[in-house]
Amino acid sequence: MSSEPAPSHLIRCPVCEAVNVDTGDNVRCRRCGTHIPHPRESYYRTWALLLTAMILWIPANLFPILRIHTIMGYTDNTVVGGVITLWDGGSYLIALVILIASVLVPILKFIVLLYLLISSRFPVRHRRHVRHRLYTLIEIIGAWSMVDIFVVTALSGMVTFDSFQIVAGTGATAYVLMVFFTLAAAIAFDPRLIAQHYHTQKSKKASSNGIG
Amino acid sequence: MMHQKTQDDLSKYVMCDRCNSLYRKVKLPAGKRARCKKCGAILYRYDPAYLDRAFALALSGIIFFVLANLFPLIHVGLWGKEHTLTLFSAISVLEEGGFYIVAIGVTLLVLVIPLLVIVDYAVLILLLKLGKRPEMARRLLVSLSHLIPWSMVDIFTVSVLIALVKLSGKVTIHFGVAFWALVIYAGIDLYLTRARRIGTLWEIYERRYHVQ
Numbered sequence: 271m272s273s274e275p276a277p278s279h280l281i282r283c284p285v286c287e288a289v290n291v292d293t294g295d296n297v298r299c300r301r302c303g304t305h306i307p308h309p310r311e312s313y314y315r316t317w318a319l320l321l322t323a324m325i326l327w328i329p330a331n332l333f334p335i336l337r338i339h340t341i342m343g344y345t346d347n348t349v350v351g352g353v354i355t356l357w358d359g360g361s362y363l364i365a366l367v368i369l370i371a372s373v374l375v376p377i378l379k380f381i382v383l384l385y386l387l388i389s390s391r392f393p394v395r396h397r398r399h400v401r402h403r404l405y406t407l408i409e410i411i412g413a414w415s416m417v418d419i420f421v422v423t424a425l426s427g428m429v430t431f432d433s434f435q436i437v438a439g440t441g442a443t444a445y446v447l448m449v450f451f452t453l454a455a456a457i458a459f460d461p462r463l464i465a466q467h468y469h470t471q472k473s474k475k476a477s478s479n480g481i482g
Numbered sequence: 483m484m485h486q487k488t489q490d491d492l493s494k495y496v497m498c499d500r501c502n503s504l505y506r507k508v509k510l511p512a513g514k515r516a517r518c519k520k521c522g523a524i525l526y527r528y529d530p531a532y533l534d535r536a537f538a539l540a541l542s543g544i545i546f547f548v549l550a551n552l553f554p555l556i557h558v559g560l561w562g563k564e565h566t567l568t569l570f571s572a573i574s575v576l577e578e579g580g581f582y583i584v585a586i587g588v589t590l591l592v593l594v595i596p597l598l599v600i601v602d603y604a605v606l607i608l609l610l611k612l613g614k615r616p617e618m619a620r621r622l623l624v625s626l627s628h629l630i631p632w633s634m635v636d637i638f639t640v641s642v643l644i645a646l647v648k649l650s651g652k653v654t655i656h657f658g659v660a661f662w663a664l665v666i667y668a669g670i671d672l673y674l675t676r677a678r679r680i681g682t683l684w685e686i687y688e689r690r691y692h693v694q
Contacts, residue, residue, distance in 0.1 A: 280504065282497040285627045287681035289495045289504070300492065301684060302624050356648065364647050399501045399520065406500045409631075416591065416634055420641030423588050425648065426579070427572025428558045430565055434652070438581045446587045457631060461502065 281306065281462055292462070312460030313387065319458055320383050323451035327376060330448045333441030336422055341433050348441065349373060349418055372418040379408045379415075379452050383459060390463040401464045405456075412456050415449045493688070496525050499679065526682065533607055533686065536674060540604040543670040547597060549663035555642065556661060559654040566658065569593065591634040596671055599633045602626050603674055606683070616691040623687060627680045639668040 281292040288301035297306040334346035347355065349372050356365035382404050389401065422438050429436040496505050500523040507526065510516060515527035554566035569592065576585040606622040609615050642664075646655055 280492075280495075280497070282499065282502070285624055285680075286684045287497070287499065287679065288684065289492050289497055291492070301688065302620060304624060361647055364644055367644065402501045403521065413631070413634055414637060416637055417641050417644065419584065419588065420592070420634075420638045421645045421648070423572050423576060423584070424556075424567065424642045424645035427575050428556060428565060428567045428645065429649065429653070430575065431560050431563055434560055437579050438576060438584060442581055443583045446584050450587065453631065464502075 319455035334439035553660035554658035
């Protein structure tokens with residue numbers, strides 16, 4: 271089996287993984303017929319989705335996602351607050367899982383996508399493989415940020431006693447939307463933007479037209 | 483060079499989804515898999531029994547999906563009172579609390595999309611086995627790759643367990659029939675959506691309908 275770095279004019283179809291010849295605009299996959307848009311489109315779409323997600327991250331973390339009613343009144347729990355409560359209660363493993371899935375993963379995704387988007391603008395041709403792996407990493411772990419929302423769903427569905435009740439908090443809506451937009455941003459990102467030279471060539475042309 | 487290669491030649495190549503290296507495909511003996519030299523990711527494999535296995539799993543997956551939704555997942559008790567958690571009750575609690583976006587999100591990610599994925603799979607494999615309706619099979623394959631990133635039953639199952647850990651010591655907990663059905667269903671969903679790449683199915687599609 272011979273291995274070679276993929277020539278820049280070949281692309282993998284995001285839908286069916288078939289190898290296609292990249293003609294720039296209006297590529298139609300030879301196998302599944304999917305329209306593969308120009309990476310320029312992906313660049314702006316990813317920025318828009320990512321910025322939306324980053325803005326939503328603020329209310330998602332500031333507002334409580336959980337409210338616990340007991341006979342003594344109620345307490346509000348933010349995402350980070352929930353991790354601290356778990357840690358203090360001695361559930362170190364679960365606290366770590368939640369910390370990684372709902373606090374670190376979204377931040378990691380923001381940083382990686384920002385890095386990928388910004389580096390696609392500059393001629394940093396090296397570390398292409400590293401950047402590719404970073405992208406696959408955030409694609410795989412991304413969905414796990416939803417854990418917190420599902421935990422809240424399960425808790426509020428189970429604990430509906432008169433003396434002890436758990437309900438979702440105002441931050442939950444922002445949190446769902448934040449995870450949705452980060453996932454959408456990762457999907458919208460076109461790995462061709464990692465294949466550096468491609469974008470710089472196009473962006474020069476585009477900027478002379480006043481687009482880029 | 484590569485520029486002169488015809489469409490037919492392109493189907494002999496495969497691109498690593500983790501690091502974008504290009505390989506020429508070779509024939510593999512049954513049960514073997516080809517790995518990327520650079521990053522170790524699985525490129526493709528030859529698994530002649532895949533269709534039969536996936537079909538059996540998809541059918542049982544539908545049965546377990548029904549079971550997981552009909553019966554109670556968890557019984558929780560506090561001071562003589564007992565509540566049961568079902569998927570529907572958890573979602574309706576969110577909806578009654580005014581968390582419409584969260585409720586819609588959970589319904590889509592845990593109920594609707596996983597069901598669509600598994601039904602899509604079952605119908606698709608039936609078509610592939612019969613060798614009929616290539617256009618419908620193509621559409622099913624394309625929708626499958628759009629649906630898979632949004633199927634989160636596995637994450638939901640883990641979240642229910644985390645919720646139980648959070649409640650331990652505060653209420654009494656008994657597992658319901660549906661919980662075990664959910665675990666099996668999540669396992670099947672995991673196999674169908676994550677264990678094989680979508681390209682595997684496309685290759686079977688190409689062979690069955692002699693596309694190219």
